[in-house]
Amino acid sequence: MSILPDHSPFSSPFTGTGPRTGVVVSHGFTGSPHGVRDWASSLASAGFAVRLPLLPGHGTSWQELAKTRWQDWHAALDAAYLELAEECDAVVMAGLSMGGALALRIAATRPVAGVVVVNPGLVIDDLRAPLAGILKFVLKSTPAIANDILKPGMDECAYPRTPVAAAHELNKMFKDTVRLLPRVTAPVRVYRSTVDHVVSESSMVALRQGLTNAPLEVIRLKNSYHVATMDNDAPEIFRGTAEFVRSVAAAASPDAAPASRKDTAND
Amino acid sequence: MTESSTPPAPAAFSYPGHGPNARTGVAICHGFTGSPLSVLPWARHLAAQGFAVSVPLLPGHGTRWQDLARQGWQDWYTSFETAYLDLAARTDDCYVAGLSMGGTIALRTAARHGVAGVAAVNPGLSFYDRRVRIVGLLKYFQRTTAPLQEENSTAAITDDGDYSLTPLAAVHQLRRLFAATLRDLPAVRAPALVFKSATDAVVPPSSLALLRGRLGSRELTVVPLPRSGHVATLDADAPLLFEESVRFFLQHTPAISPPRAPTETP
Numbered sequence: 282m283s284i285l286p287d288h289s290p291f292s293s294p295f296t297g298t299g300p301r302t303g304v305v306v307s308h309g310f311t312g313s314p315h316g317v318r319d320w321a322s323s324l325a326s327a328g329f330a331v332r333l334p335l336l337p338g339h340g341t342s343w344q345e346l347a348k349t350r351w352q353d354w355h356a357a358l359d360a361a362y363l364e365l366a367e368e369c370d371a372v373v374m375a376g377l378s379m380g381g382a383l384a385l386r387i388a389a390t391r392p393v394a395g396v397v398v399v400n401p402g403l404v405i406d407d408l409r410a411p412l413a414g415i416l417k418f419v420l421k422s423t424p425a426i427a428n429d430i431l432k433p434g435m436d437e438c439a440y441p442r443t444p445v446a447a448a449h450e451l452n453k454m455f456k457d458t459v460r461l462l463p464r465v466t467a468p469v470r471v472y473r474s475t476v477d478h479v480v481s482e483s484s485m486v487a488l489r490q491g492l493t494n495a496p497l498e499v500i501r502l503k504n505s506y507h508v509a510t511m512d513n514d515a516p517e518i519f520r521g522t523a524e525f526v527r528s529v530a531a532a533a534s535p536d537a538a539p540a541s542r543k544d545t546a547n548d
Numbered sequence: 549m550t551e552s553s554t555p556p557a558p559a560a561f562s563y564p565g566h567g568p569n570a571r572t573g574v575a576i577c578h579g580f581t582g583s584p585l586s587v588l589p590w591a592r593h594l595a596a597q598g599f600a601v602s603v604p605l606l607p608g609h610g611t612r613w614q615d616l617a618r619q620g621w622q623d624w625y626t627s628f629e630t631a632y633l634d635l636a637a638r639t640d641d642c643y644v645a646g647l648s649m650g651g652t653i654a655l656r657t658a659a660r661h662g663v664a665g666v667a668a669v670n671p672g673l674s675f676y677d678r679r680v681r682i683v684g685l686l687k688y689f690q691r692t693t694a695p696l697q698e699e700n701s702t703a704a705i706t707d708d709g710d711y712s713l714t715p716l717a718a719v720h721q722l723r724r725l726f727a728a729t730l731r732d733l734p735a736v737r738a739p740a741l742v743f744k745s746a747t748d749a750v751v752p753p754s755s756l757a758l759l760r761g762r763l764g765s766r767e768l769t770v771v772p773l774p775r776s777g778h779v780a781t782l783d784a785d786a787p788l789l790f791e792e793s794v795r796f797f798l799q800h801t802p803a804i805s806p807p808r809a810p811t812e813t814p
Binding site: 486489499504 | 760765766767768769770771772774788792799
């Protein structure tokens with residue numbers, strides 16, 4: 282199977298029944314919609330409205346990424362959220378890796394019904410990370426860990442190199458997101474690969490410590506590496522995400538609320 | 549019996565703990581018609597890691613099916629609760645764990661005591677067999693039923709005594725235990741770890757859905773076991789189960805820092 286990368290954004294209207302529910306999906310750092318396209322289209326097939334934007338500086342070259350700031354990535358996802366919030370009763374945020382951090386940051390600043398993240402990054406373990414702000418003036422880029430996928434023949438088509446200036450932006454965005462985590466109150470589901478060569482357990486520790494006001498469910502993925510949305514457990518993620526979105530939308534939808542209140546009153 | 553050594557008899561298991569994990573306890577509960585043998589490899593793995601471990605033998609278990617019919621669900625619950633309280637008195641942080649009905653009992657213990665966390669393997673909260681709805685009546689007409697058996701099970705076999713029949717009176721007690729635990733689930737505050745086998749002919753998927761919907765814990769971790777049947781503690785994924793449970797116990801014990809914890813978290 283040859284893979285022609287499709288970096289274009291993806292968008293789909295609500296076609297289901299019940300509460301009008303939308304899902305905003307975010308790709309990861311140096312990646313593109315290619316790595317999460319099947320996830321987004323599975324949610325579209327399930328009837329949900331879907332937006333999968335191409336984040337600024339992504340899907341072209343790492344040199345382009347070096348020119349962007351984390352606020353640009355965040356603003357692109359926030360715009361997608363606002364679009365869906367306009368046309369839907371409930372919006373769920375989803376994201377892979379850095380996209381998970383962005384999804385959590387939106388959930389901390391906007392009303393969302395739930396959050397589904399796959400191997401979210403919140404901490405950079407690279408010892409050089411604290412120095413990236415200085416390092417970026419002398420070192421333009423560093424080799425990336427791309428294609429961390431257990432399933433053979435898969436290619437996430439991310440950049441081969443990581444711009445140090447962008448890594449510095451990433452670090453700032455992670456710190457800001459960790460600071461805001463206690464503001465998240467919607468249920469959070471995390472798909473977490475047992476073996477992940479990109480995001481270490483310290484991101485999970487930060488997530489667990491930060492989410493003091495949100496219910497957290499972690500589902501372990503045994504047969505996938507970091508890019509789990511393209512890996513062996515992808516069908517399980519797709520099926521489970523649709524189920525999760527349906528359940529949190531039912532709980533959050535204004536139509537469902539009066540009905541359930543009536544039920545309790547009759548009890 | 550062959551000339552090889554006699555198989556281990558069903559008996560309670562207890563380990564005092566050693567090393568840095570010695571102040572962390574794990575009380576493990578076996579399942580309905582089972583015995584400590586069904587969770588013994590798990591208990592031994594935790595003991596080898598230095599945890600203080602206790603696995604009581606529940607009343608009516610480990611002997612013969614006729615003994616099971618004489619016990620109420622409170623007898624099973626109290627027996628495990630006592631073992632937990634003993635262990636909790638000897639440790640700083642004490643976890644509860646269990647297989648199948650043992651997972652249910654562990655969850656109920658977590659709802660009523662300040663456990664550090666709860667780890668449950670295929671915990672039962674519902675039945676496949678719809679006749680269980682009328683078991684309270686049925687037990688007067690039919691005394692026993694054939695035990696549930698999984699086809700092509702890959703789990704190791706243990707000799708838990710003669711449970712070739714299942715008393716319906718005991719099934720009725722099991723149903724009442726499930727109902728009592730469902731009522732208590734919102735009171736569980738401790739982090740929960742649930743293992744779910746891909747092919748489980750004993751506990752239906754609705755049990756996990758019920759748990760998700762009612763558990764009061766802020767944090768629930770679900771570990772799917774792709775290659776295991778109901779008795780996952782003795783099945784192909786047992787090493788994964790042991791490893792993930794140790795990870796969970798270490799991560800949620802405040803005294804012990806988790807592996808690779810960041811030192812300068814903002």
